[in-house]
Amino acid sequence: MNDRSNEPENRIVRIERILESGESEVAPAWRRVTHGEPRWAVTAAILVAVTLQLKLPHELTLMPSWVLPVLELVLLGGLIAANPRRVEPRNKRLRWLGLALICLISLANGWAAARLVTDLVQGTDWSHPPTLLLTGGNIWLTNVIVFALWYWEWDRGGPADRMMGHHQFADFLFVQMQSPEFAPPDWEPAFLDYLYLSFTNSTAFSPTDVMPLSRWAKMLMMLQSTVSLVTVVLVVARAVNILQSP
Template sequence: MSREGARGSYAERQTNVVVGESRWPMAGAVVAAIVLTLLLPDDLRLAPGWVLPVVEGLLLVALIAGDPGRISRRSTALRAASIALVGVLACSAVWSTIRLVDDLIHGGKETGSAASLLQAGGTVWACTILAFSLLYFELDSGGAAARAHRMPVTPQLAFPQQLSPELNAAHWRPRYVDYLYLGLTNATAFSPTDVMPLAAWAKIAMGIQSLVSLLILGLVVARAVNVFA
């Protein structure tokens, strides 16, 4: 069978098959991001210490209440809440990066101590990985609920299993752990590894994450070396 035929039969096998993903890995990532936000120094936060955790927590509770257990319910309200949650996390991570870079350039209370600098930089970097992994998870192919009902023939983020369907069983869907791996590898390699961005939004998001990660790691390491010296 040709590759085109295999790809077509792969898509056909997924039609009308609902494969909902467990809500808890995604919820765990949001909780981890909330904890990391609380650990950030005050001047690196987008808002006062309690504001973002409360907003993110309320949005997460609404998502769990509206679609508990497995993510399979397609709802405009739930979709809006998911995008709002991801938007808050992403904006918070990018803002923390901007503030950290500003402190590194102009001097800040985190830059005087190598330990404080590495802790702040590592926390901001981890926040960006979680935020962008959730961004990919929410935007790819219409979100987890849409993917549970039907995977598109042409993916927006192409995983190896989608490029070579014969590598995996029928009805394969990317899970949150796949997007977390994407966020981690893109943050360390500063470029795609095994997941290819095909949609314009995916290329833009991965490009922004690469630049953000490069700024954090490059400037933080350089400053820390200077402090140690």
Template sequence: MEKSSPPNVRVPRFSFLFAILAIGTLLSVLSENLTLGPRWSILIVAIVLLIPMIVTIFKGHHRWTRLISLSIISVLTLGLISSVLFLIHSLFTHIASAAGLFQDAGLLWSANILVFAVWYWEVDQGGPLRRHCKKTEDTDFLFPQKVSESPQWVNWSPSFLDYFFLAFNTNTAFSPTDTMVLSKRAKCLIMMQSSISLLIVVVLAARAINIA
């Protein structure tokens, strides 16, 4: 698909760019003991990778745009998971204060929503380019609008906000609420997000019990 798409096709990626910068910013303000290196390193890596991605967007190199976007979100996901593991470690070693732990957990919980919102937006039906060109692959997420009989939803297509809503529900309920998960890769992503969210909540609950 990416090869055959005309160079002048423009897929709106402003939400993606904003989400990537927001994730990098959230991870960059974590406590130093929750990151593998300097806490600003993830944000710098994301920005560095965004530069060639923006170039490929304007030049219409859709294959490279998708490859770089998947690389960026993979780096951010690894950063998120490593920080969650360090958060769990800090609970047992008591190297962080209660206030600091609650703050870091809140930052990671918020970052988890954005990270997986981007994943869902990037993988569903083959990616944003295929959805934009109406030449989609098999559906990963079946939104309620797609099965509605109302004429107003006939030409409806999910936007980034719909994937953000799906990620938010998964983070809070540990499962999607109104959207069916169809593909294996989508199920793996949902399980991963739910597990990360649950771990963060367990850390908060354990710390709260310890304080009490």
């Protein structure tokens, strides 16, 4: 007799039965109410993104180079003041504050990427390969952080909703969800998991071990891969061309 007890469909049926019976302590952590995740990882990533923005050449910034980073730090300070240690359930104002912070980082990096690509296509002088490569790497790394923040903020309604178990269906399928026997009982996705997802998507230009399930997740990953591919190809090609020029 074939043992099909480990098939994903049967595990999902068992989880549903556990949830219906009220035995929430047996269900995996990502399906039940848990404590909010520590804030340090997402805070560190945002600070890195702000620092990278300050290192960009002035011609690639949307406005005076200090304006957007200062606004981002102010918004980050408000979020930390409201929830200093953990990402706990927030009211709508704090939710919008967090989204506004990510939008500002996305706007600044998107503008820098668009300006850099336009300059390279139009043949604007980038005659110093190390500077070009460092600028392209700056934008690429910030792009990884930006999309990690979006994945983290939108998957199953965001960190607060995930903590409360409000959404039954996940937008991203992690390995630990498919094979809970290989994960500790208190495992649930946190920001570093989404950062890993963003990094692998930017390097492989496709999903690796985390699969997008919802349409918005697929479209967002496709957009990230496109931005990463265009940036890498144009920057590297231009740098090689400069090095080969007499």
